[in-house]
Amino acid sequence: MGQCGGSFRTAPPRIDAMSKWFNLVLSMLGLQRISSSVPATTATAESMSKGLAHREAIVYPPRDPGLPVEDVTGLFDGQAELLGMLRIHAAESATVFEQRFLGPIRRMAEYVNSLPGSSSDLFAGSGGLVRAGVETAFTCFRASDGRIFTGDLGVEERHLLEGRWRYICFCAGLVYPLGGALASMSVVDSAGRKWAPELESVTTWCREFGAGRMYVSWRFNEPKLGPNPIAATFVLRLIGRENIEWLNQGSPDLVATLVDVVSGLGASKASIAGGLVKDMWSAVAKRESARRHQNYGRLAVGSNVAPYIIDAISEMLKSKWVLNDSILHADSTGAYLEWPRAGIDIIEYCRAQETTGIPSNESALLAMLVSTSMVEAGVEGVALVEIADAAGEVKTAVKITNPGLVLPEGITLESLEKTRPVLLSALRSKDPIAVHEIAEVPREASSPVEKVAKAKLPTLEQVELPIGVSVADEEEDDVTEGRGDELDSACAPVPEEVSERLVPSAAAPSTPSSQSERENVKPRLQEVSKSKPGANAVVEAPEIRYASLLSAEVTDKFGTYEAELLGRLVHIWRTKSNGGRVMRMCEHGAAFDMTLLSDHAKDPVTFLNRLGTEGYLYTAPETPRKMVYNLPRVEGGDKTVMCFILAHHAAKRLAIP
Structure with missing residues (x-):
């Protein structure tokens, strides 16, 4: 028993030695040592439980936490050193x-507020x-100490202006970096509302909207x-009203x-x-640039949407969209998303x-x-195409x-080479009917004058007929030679309104009366008809095609009717034939009175929809579906009229004004 008992009592030391040896091997392999103590085991279990709980909360891809809306006092505290040096250089009273x-x-x-200067570059x-x-x-304020801004002025004027010019350098330096950064970023809140830097502070x-965080995306790379x-x-x-008024007391050129x-x-x-x-x-x-984070690591600030x-598009393809059947279409030239339907689905998915x-x-x-180059911008930033x-x-x-x-x-673009084209321009190039587009059938003339004007009016060289001889007297002889019908049509009465379209010639004298005189006229008529093979040719007034006023780039985007109507608007603009209706340039483009369009368009709404599809129509960002706006008849006036507006880039393409 004692021997056995002694053997039992010496077992723990051997176990400890084996544990030490085992831990030594683990440490050599780079693994964590284990301990037989109960408290350590309990702590390890608790930490593992916390780690598992934390791992369950991880979401991939990681979501942008946004930027906090900081208190202005906190932003000031970070600039205490610079503000202290500024106070010394200003040497002004506290007030x-x-x-x-x-x-x-x-x-x-x-x-x-807390907005960054760039995504991963300066500030x-x-x-x-x-x-x-x-x-x-x-x-800038410190550097202005050594500059003379009014060297060509007198002592009194220099005394009045030099301090103000130094202050201009301070004010300009304060705002100088902001413009480019704000123009490059898009700031939204968690609900997707976008901040307009022109209107108010962030x-x-x-x-106003109770937003605690801001989300920044960059419009340019x-x-x-x-x-x-x-x-x-x-x-x-x-800068503030008081400071602007103080500057204006010196010179109005300062603020400018x-x-x-x-x-x-x-x-x-x-x-x-x-x-x-x-x-x-x-x-x-x-x-x-010398102290930025990229010198020792990479820092990127802002949302990468x-x-x-991409995740939303993938999920939509699994649940709602069908390739080349709905929303997403593709051929060998690329992949296309129907818009705005795709945008609505993506927003709803992200919101969910x-x-x-x-x-x-x-x-x-x-x-x-x-702006993030996920979608091609197209010509002059117009991303929409027709499919x-x-x-x-x-x-x-x-x-x-x-x-x-x-x-x-x-599925790759190469695997879609044998599928039907998706892009409308590719379809038209392969369609033999579309290549030889059938011209529009002209409307039927409504008045007798129009009917005669649209008829083919032949012309004959008039000859001097002896007195008493008329063309009607020669009908019987001309019929035998196959020319009676042509002379009938040539001598048919024509209204005065249409007579100007006939080829002018010398006036004919009185008709011949004697038989010998008639016989002398006949060979002369035959000679005229034979020597002038084009005498029977139809002469019409030149057809006016307003579409010819447009460039080929513009006419290729529109149908025959739409191009003709758009060309008519260009003609009206250039000739100022608007009949007193509103037609002027405004801040958004070229504005036209809706009644002016109604005079020439059978369906103005469809025409404006077509202009909007091609990106030619101005629409306000807050109301993208609104096509017409109330504009003052004259700039700054009170009386308004309903107008549609051709955007600036469209007016440039149409060569107006």
Whole structure:
């Protein structure tokens, strides 16, 4: 027993030694050591349980968490060092410094909040735009100390203006980086509502809709910070009324130069302040490029909607769409999505999946797809093309840039070479009937004058007939020679309205009377008819085709009737034959009175729908289905009239104005 007991008592040390040896082997293999202690085992089980619970919450592809809407005070705290140096260089009282410097900076921070300057380049990251504005403003203000802006003026004027010109450099530097960045991004909330930077600050917009986070997508692959015309819409609001009035007390040129500099207009490049701000921004950008995150890793900020859109298309193909039957069509030239039906389905799917950052209407979604190059932009940014579905019905669609991302597994463009063409232009090129398009049948003349005018009116060279001889006297002889019918038609009475269409010639004298005179006339008539083989030819007034006023690029997009009607509108514009109806340029394009269209179009609504399909008709982004708008009869007037508007790019194609 004792021996056995001793053997039992020595067992734990041997187990410990084996455990140590086993742990040593595990550590050599790079694995975690194990322990026989109960507390450690319990802790490991709890951590594994938490890890499994966390793993169940992982969603792929990962969703963009968005950017938080920060408090302006928090944004200020991150710029304390720069603000401290700015206070020293300004050397102003606390009240003046608050009004002229901290006030504009605070309004700028509220305007852009935590928005980044770019996706992965300069000033990328939450709050990047605030940092870019404050740093550029301080750098410009400090550099303005060594510049003389009014060297050609007197002492009093220089004393009045020099300080204001330095302040212009500060204000321009504060706003200078913002325009290009805001023009390159699209900001939406979780419900898909889009922020318009021209109207209000992003902080006010988020507060109005109760949004706690913002979702940024980039309209261009390489967003560029710097001046942009969009900055002119908010620069004066950021600077503030009191400061603008103080600048105007010195000279009205100050504010004008400020707007020119932040807008990037050509006039600003010739000014001293414009050159200084441009040079200092280059220095700031160079400094930021040296310290940006890409030097030690990659950082990308903003929403990439591509994975969500591709996932939505794949799910729609599994449940709702059928390739080359509904919504998604493809041939050897590419893959096409019927639009706007595809956009509506994608938005509904993303909404059901609670995907944030997706626009709430198909027009905004299409703009995002074009800007991210998921959809081909087409000519002058018009993405819509015409296709024909399996039933031959013409539909509008967009062409996917990379078809391999959306086509079902096992299907490639090469495998679709023998299928029917989808693109309408390809179908027309293979259709022998479409190639030789049948001309429209002209309408039947309604009045006797029109009937005669449309008849084939032959002309004969008139000869001097002796007195007493008439063409009617020669009918019997001409019938025997096969020319009686032609002379009948030639001598038929013609109304005065149509007589001008006949070939003019010398007036005929009185008819001949004697028999000898008649006999002398007959050979002369025969000689005229034989020597002039084209004497019986039909002479018609030249046909007016208004479509000839259009370029081939335009006429290829429209049918015969639509091109003719569009050409008539161009003719009316060029000749100013609008009869007092509204026809003028407005901010969105060339506006035409609807009554002017109704005078010439059998179905104005169908014609406008066709213009909209081809992208020629202006439609407001907030009301993409609205085709007509109430416009003042004259610019700035109160009386309005219903008009349709040809967009600027369409007016350029039509060579109007």
